[in-house]
Amino acid sequence: MTTTARPLRATRPRLWTPVLGWSVAVALLILWELVGRFADNPSITTFSASLEAAVAMLTGPDLVNHLLPSLGRMFLGYGVAAVAGVAVGLLIGSIRALDRWVVPSIEFFRSVPPSLIVPVALLIFGLGSQLVVFVVSFGAFWPILLNTIDGVRRVEPLYLETARSLRIGFWRRLVRICVPAALPMIMAGLRIGLSISLIVMVVAEVLGSNNGIGYLVTLAQQTFNVAGTYGGVLLLAVLGWALDTAFVAVEHRVLSWHSSFRKGSDVS
Amino acid sequence: MAVVKDVAPRARASSLRGRVDATLKGAAGIGVIIIGWEVLRALGILPSAWAPSIVAIAEAWFDGVITGGWVEPLTPTITAWLAGLALATIAGVLWGAASGAVWWVWAGSDVVVKFLRTIPPIALLPVAVLALGIGVEMAVFLAFFASVWPVLFNTLYAYREIPQQYLDTARSLGLSRGETFRRVAGRAVLPGVITGVRVAAAISLVVTVSAELVVGMSGLGGFILQSRSVGNVSAAYAGIVMGGLLGVVFNALLGVLSRRLLSWSPDYRTESR
Numbered sequence: 001m002t003t004t005a006r007p008l009r010a011t012r013p014r015l016w017t018p019v020l021g022w023s024v025a026v027a028l029l030i031l032w033e034l035v036g037r038f039a040d041n042p043s044i045t046t047f048s049a050s051l052e053a054a055v056a057m058l059t060g061p062d063l064v065n066h067l068l069p070s071l072g073r074m075f076l077g078y079g080v081a082a083v084a085g086v087a088v089g090l091l092i093g094s095i096r097a098l099d100r101w102v103v104p105s106i107e108f109f110r111s112v113p114p115s116l117i118v119p120v121a122l123l124i125f126g127l128g129s130q131l132v133v134f135v136v137s138f139g140a141f142w143p144i145l146l147n148t149i150d151g152v153r154r155v156e157p158l159y160l161e162t163a164r165s166l167r168i169g170f171w172r173r174l175v176r177i178c179v180p181a182a183l184p185m186i187m188a189g190l191r192i193g194l195s196i197s198l199i200v201m202v203v204a205e206v207l208g209s210n211n212g213i214g215y216l217v218t219l220a221q222q223t224f225n226v227a228g229t230y231g232g233v234l235l236l237a238v239l240g241w242a243l244d245t246a247f248v249a250v251e252h253r254v255l256s257w258h259s260s261f262r263k264g265s266d267v268s
Numbered sequence: 269m270a271v272v273k274d275v276a277p278r279a280r281a282s283s284l285r286g287r288v289d290a291t292l293k294g295a296a297g298i299g300v301i302i303i304g305w306e307v308l309r310a311l312g313i314l315p316s317a318w319a320p321s322i323v324a325i326a327e328a329w330f331d332g333v334i335t336g337g338w339v340e341p342l343t344p345t346i347t348a349w350l351a352g353l354a355l356a357t358i359a360g361v362l363w364g365a366a367s368g369a370v371w372w373v374w375a376g377s378d379v380v381v382k383f384l385r386t387i388p389p390i391a392l393l394p395v396a397v398l399a400l401g402i403g404v405e406m407a408v409f410l411a412f413f414a415s416v417w418p419v420l421f422n423t424l425y426a427y428r429e430i431p432q433q434y435l436d437t438a439r440s441l442g443l444s445r446g447e448t449f450r451r452v453a454g455r456a457v458l459p460g461v462i463t464g465v466r467v468a469a470a471i472s473l474v475v476t477v478s479a480e481l482v483v484g485m486s487g488l489g490g491f492i493l494q495s496r497s498v499g500n501v502s503a504a505y506a507g508i509v510m511g512g513l514l515g516v517v518f519n520a521l522l523g524v525l526s527r528r529l530l531s532w533s534p535d536y537r538t539e540s541r
Contacts, residue, residue: 017375017378023376024379044399100293102297104295111519115474116489116507120504122496207481220394233395237387
């Protein structure tokens with residue numbers, strides 16, 4: 001790459017990047033604080049007030065009464081979706097003939113926004129935890145399923161043919177070859193499923209539960225507890241960020257040996 | 269034998285016979301689900317209190333089509349959905365391209381973006397309601413916030429992966445920076461951007477509908493809530509089906525558009541998710 005003309009693409013000086021990034025972040029927080037302090041609008045509050053409210057939620061009785069049950073429900077729903085999605089996906093993925101029969105139906109169900117299920121699920125389960133767990137599982141199941149099927153489909157045919165010529169049975173092929181080869185795509189699906197779980201959990205709780213973090217935040221908003229609302233939002237934001245970061249760390253561990261760990265197209 | 273089996277189905281996929289075959293099998297798959305549902309209902313495993321017959325659901329859905337009943341709930345939903353998507357696309361592409369071309373744009377946004385993108389959009393709903401009230405603007409804002417990230421990242425990654433050959437060839441052919449940007453980089457980035465838009469559209473729809481549900485607004489979400497509270501369960505299911513159809517139709521349209529726009533691209537795969 002010649003350097004006489006400025007390249008059309010950015011070259012990234014390594015040292016400056018985090019410094020600049022964090023400076024911008026801090027500057028925005030300061031801006032938030034100032035706007036909150038000086039703006040006349042009653043629906044805006046400062047960063048410090050929100051932080052206070054968030055910490056209060058984390059350290060007070062709300063933790064046990066609301067936050068932990070919410071997380072529990074979310075992880076339960078996610079767990080169910082993950083196990084079912086991967087299992088069914090592996091099966092459907094390895095039987096190529098099923099493709100045309102099954103995929104249109106899956107594509108349809110996947111397009112339904114999971115939140116739309118909640119009113120009907122309310123009829124089935126009534127208020128409470130079951131509702132939340134069910135809706136979360138429904139929401140997270142489809143991306144996990146589709147990514148698993150896709151992952152299995154993209155396994156290098158050479159691997160499978162070699163296995164077949166070595167007379168390795170179907171189940172061993174599945175577990176020892178398909179699963180590790182498809183793992184990056186499966187992990188990508190699991191990551192999407194996790195973020196969907198959080199979103200759907202909050203929606204389900206707002207509509208169908210009388211406890212939990214979704215309920216708390218809505219209560220704050222409805223009683224014009226502005227600091228509490230912002231605090232709850234902050235908490236959810238941090239939760240979303242923490243879950244995603246933790247997942248990425250796990251993903252790196254699990255996939256560190258995988259040579260084709262490509263970034264491909266990103267799906268938030 | 270395995271090699272032949274793998275090649276043959278894919279070779280047939282684009283022929284007319286292949287497409288008819290796929291459509292029939294897909295329909296059969298859906299048919300199995302419908303039959304299964306009705307059987308479970310007949311056996312009493314699915315109580316009719318919340319599991320209306322498929323016929324009833326279809327009736328409710330068609331009724332809305334014939335009487336124009338869908339127009340009222342669909343208008344706010346589609347407006348907010350597509351407006352949010354459009355804004356997100358414009359912002360995402362501009363931001364992504366700028367980030368790829370100029371180092372300090374990405375360096376500055378990196379930390380903030382990494383945090384903001386993991387915020388579940390629903391978490392912002394109470395804040396949005398406080399600031400923007402209940403209405404289309406709020407839904408558009410949320411949809412925008414949620415769907416800008418896939419477009420941003422896909423554009424950025426696509427930009428970074430433009431083969432250096434293209435840029436070098438452009439320079440050796442004497443193209444100006446502007447021309448290179450428009451005619452080379454812009455086209456090269458397009459497949460990635462379209463994938464991003466596809467994902468963004470799905471997210472935008474989900475967020476729009478969720479906001480409507482939570483707030484009890486008009487729109488598809490509000491319609492389903494209302495139907496259920498009035499006891500018209502079939503209509504509620506019909507609403508869910510409509511929600512799914514919106515996504516399917518959009519994807520199909522986007523697929524057609526991208527096949528037209530990208531017919532030149534060698535590495536464009538038609539069935540990417």
